[in-house]
Amino acid sequence: MSTIKDPVTKGQPPRPVPTPETQHFWDGTRAGKLLLQRCPDCGGKAYFPPRPFCPGCGSRRVEVFQASGRARLYSYVIHHRPAPGFTPPYAIAVVELEEGVRMMTNILDCPQTPEALELDMPLEVVFTRLDDAIALPHFRPAKGTRA
């Protein structure tokens, strides 16, 4: 598990408050696992964010599974103003996981510039501990692909 580092350098970002329907996700990140859900009735299609039923068909018979952690950079902005817990400029990104779902995140271990942040670049998940209860899923350039 990594410690908070660039671009997250100052203060604390807004802390998520888990609900009963999302607790398993945050238990997972705390244990270093990225947990998604999928619906066997929909051919095992993964979905996100967490909910106790399938948003495709409404089935409550869904299962939790561990994602590979591999993703590609789907889109992003680079924010140039200060925000709690962040030092500008910092990228706010959306990544597309290998399993097909997308999530918002930050990109670590990478210059926060348009030149370094190339769309579709391969990424891997890394977990950033905020406190005893919460670790955030962040992403960094996949090993072996960095310039």
Place this chain on the structure above:
Amino acid sequence: MIRPGAIAIAGAAETTALGTIPELSEIGLHADAALNALSDAGLRPRDIDGLACVGPMRPQMVAHYLGIIPKWVDGTAVGGCSFMLHVRHAAAAIAAGYCSNVLITHGESGRSRIAAMPRLAEPGTLAGQFEAPFGPLGPPTLFPMPVLRFMKTYGVTHEQLAMVAVVQREWAARNPRAFHRDPITVADVLNSRMIAYPFRVLQCCLVTDGGGALILTTAERARDLPARPVYILGSGESVETPMVSQMADFTSSRAFRVAGQEAFRMAGIAHGDVDHLMIYDAFAHLPLYGLEDLGFVGRGEAAGFIAERNTAPGGKLPLNTNGGGLSYTHTGMYGMFALQESVRQLRGTAPAQVPGAKISVCHGVGGMFAASGTVVLGNEPG
């Protein structure tokens, strides 16, 4: 289904001032706009029996403040396009006989923040858990999130995205009430202060104080009132997701497509029938999504369409002729001002009048592609 043209806008007005209004609180902006619209329609508050404004709790505040006794109320609050939905709902309510004369009001002290609606972010919502921890700070960081994917998919350039702001400033230059009227160039846009790459300050909407109000009634009654009636020919609405990261397609808004198709279907019009178009432009990419999702151009064609001046003064599809949220005004919920400009164009009273405009399409967005409403208006009953 309501017959196109059965319901009309009989009164329309903005607040007396626009831009920076430190002398009025938010409820005062509602009232100023409402009184102006009532005057425009030749009506008094006691003539109003239906009321719509963006909640929560706003309808009772506005009704009490203005002395209105409504028997139909709509507090639909889906962001800046809520007023398009109010128009659609009010038309249905009048057609159903629930009420006769509906007042729709907007007032927002976006700039001065005098008794303004609180902006809440609940950390237990899905957005609070799965977006907020990664550092977004309101619409300037969230709304542009899909832009780089759109640009890569269709080969859109930064210069083309800058042209959106340049062209709208040309319209604003013709409008004495526009907040910004000085001409700008592509270079000015691309050298302006970076807010959230790829967008710079000239590609982000204004933050202003202001308001507007509309009065809807039956077409028959509207013809007996002093203002030139503007008829509701069709409308559509939809929502997708409160989280921009979860919109299904980063190059197209599902809510735009659903609302737009329904409005065109109800009105029974083709794109070639449209003389004037408003697309809610909180940020410079929205007219691109709007033009494509409403079907005015093909996929990936909107940026070139704007850069080639088709939407500029003198172009074949006049768009955002008041200057838009980028240059005219943007209180936080701009949809009311887009509707006001459509009404002015169809009455023939717009500062940058489109000669002979008969049909106007007014398309709004709420949240970050979260919601949408489309209204087709005409100055003939269809």
